[in-house]
Amino acid sequence: MTAAPQPGETARQPADASSELAVRTEGLVKVFRKQRAVDGIDLAVPRGSVFGFLGPNGSGKTTTIRMLLGLSSATSGTIEVLGRPVPGALQEVLPRVGALVEGPAAYPYLSGRANLQRFDAADPSSDPRTRRDRVAAALERVGLTHAADKKAHAYSLGMKQRLGLANALLAPRDLLVLDEPTNGLDPQGTREVRNLIRSLADDGTTVFVSSHLLAEIEQVCTHAAVMRSGRIVAQGSLDDLRATGGRTVTVRTPDVGEASAVLVRIGLSPRRDAGSDALVADLPADLEPETVTAALVRADVRVRGIALGGGTLEDLFVALTGEGFDVAA
Template structure:
């Protein structure tokens, strides 16, 4: 049996090498398509880790390799300190996962779906099954709809039910693929709050999302993929700090302000209502402000905004918001 030693378990729990760690992880499909190319990824213990990338960047393929659903062409992947997919039987009972949407029995109620999920877990105590299912339904806000057949659920309700299935047992690691897909704004806030709560309880959360503001709001760390390669990884604060922010001018004289900024040599000048933004200059900001005031511009706000994760993502990949995949 491929059981973890006490030392290995302690190392995984302490984050020695990361709750998830890949080295040179590569997947080449038939026909020569290189989906993941030499990925070196480290997910710290206790983090909420966001996984970002444009269409075809290799995110989903990576997640499937981490969960033992497909084998890598080369390289290694370790989850909870154990090699995958070889240790899947040891690792997966400690991992909750929602990948590419939940797989549900449409003719069963939400509650009965969870009862079946729980019954399929060899580590689950059947004597407390209904208690676990009720608690999971309550955590995702589905108690009132638990008797309704799953085929009648909305996309958001199905997503909640899939998340509930991942929460039936205490987990060291939760892997979520687009966890707020199909949810209304209130539902998105609730799931984000739940993710933070799980992380505060010691669960490491690894999630992919095409919503950059979601990653910035809920994640402590992130990685960016493009064309199968890892572009960067680190804390969300560090990733954003590595990108220059935008100079902004708040004024009713937007047209004249934009003209002055261009005359001052500033690039990428954008006008939106009573606000003009541009790439920050390499010289003193006071000189730019003086030029605006001298030109008679009524400056009501002026400065450089902190770069967002969206700014960092666009700077790194050259891509916009279409980052699902």
Template sequence: MIRTLGLTKRFGRITAVDAVDLDVREGDVYGFLGANGSGKTTTVRMLLGLVLATSGRMEVLGEQMPGAGRRVLPQVGALVEGPAAYPHLSGRRNLALFDAMGRGTERRTRRARVAEALERVGLDGVDDRPVHAYSLGMRQRLGLAGALLQGPRLLVLDEPTNGLDPQGIHEIRTLLLELNAAGTTVFLSSHLLAEIEQLCTRVGVLDRGRLVVQDQLSALQGLTGRVEVHTPDVARVRQLLNGVVEHADGERLLVRDADPAALNARLVGAGVRVRELVPERRRLEDVVLAATSASADRFGSDRGADGHRAHGEAEVLER
């Protein structure tokens, strides 16, 4: 659905996106994770033809971009850098205008399409107040409704839960999963690790413009070779498993063992009260921190002593 090769964007002397090779497959919920200023929005804008790449190649829906934009973009729903709308018009009127500019839309069914899009994002009960009176969360929902209006094959969303309360975040997450289950591929750009971890099946991590991780979430969260054991009999376990208990925190122990079932049988057989025993998996947070640290060691840091990017880079990247 999205494939890039050496995708690069420079702003003068600043390299905002550095030789990125994206691989987004049909049916993915792809999480494009990175800190603010890492180059995520610049990458998304290139994919949609809003910014021209300095070098590299990119395909969207199997066609070269930006050349095939007229054929490709009508099949892509996008929300980038916040929703665009005429502030003096209502959300309903904005969506009707947006639909009128869409590909081959029928006027007689426009009202129904707009009503359905508003309902899907929880704005069906909103009156005809102008968009300038909307809260940030309402404007974000309206932007998502616009992205869904014409039944896209691919959704490209940049921070779609920005400004939403926890209930709203849950509703949008549920909606995106439903759309994906119905066949829509979702490309979700976010700086929120928890959002990516709960929603996505495949993850790419961008750090200082470089793609430092890209894999299935299940592979990134693979087994560590340790087992987490919860028991009140800590001293007994330490004595029984001398040398392989690597960490203890209250009644929680981390034991180096590749066979949880055999370990459980051994502990229970020795009279240990095992309250819980589960294989430990890598946390996405640890994977990201390790990858970004390795990237900094390899390429050097472009941050100043205060932790900000030199030469105003953070401001440039996310515009």
């Protein structure tokens, strides 16, 4: 259940019953001179989801985010955010959206607290009577209370990132857009941001996370899209995307011939891993690896090891783009 807003806070508006999507684009294009940075994408972000936006540098992720927030105009195509057209209804939409894009900005010689107070004062819908409480709550939520009165120029990169997150959380939000939110954070800070994203989603906020850290996306997101060269090459729930990536089973055994015959009997097409005593086979979605193990044991095949591969976002990304990817924080 979403907590009721405190006095002076902007109440969360009810979801638009006409749309189940927090973000929707159709044929979205952005051209810089002769380069199509975003090339006709159809993005669909379900309300209440934690949506991972993945892709290598230069794939068009940040350009897309800037168009969603009205920071850059589209060459063609349509955008809807929270059921309203962008940029046409930006004045209505933006108070319901929090964002951290292309790194946080701050006044270097003001404290973290003073920065947030100034940011909050710039919001015409904020109530100055409750500003102090809102700022204190935002600082506490991102773990910056201890450094609230420290000058921002003395903040580490991770602390600046937390300050940017606090700014995005000064008021209740229906949509939170985060561009590389764990950039510069240590492992503890990364875990805290992950927990923060989960708690926001539990409160009903849709969280749109652009990241190159696949391990983080897999732990926190419910849906994702993969971009390559300005186009979306895969999109859907994480379970569906993992299934698209496919799975493999690798069996290490000195009884290669017997093991191969067993795998064929249960409907697999094994292939020899060159230079080793291993067999590799694609594993269909309706066949569990335990079934493979049981069949080998029943046939008295000596098994030195069995491993399941594939079925991860990393496998899908490599298969779709042919590029490597950072997979750990």
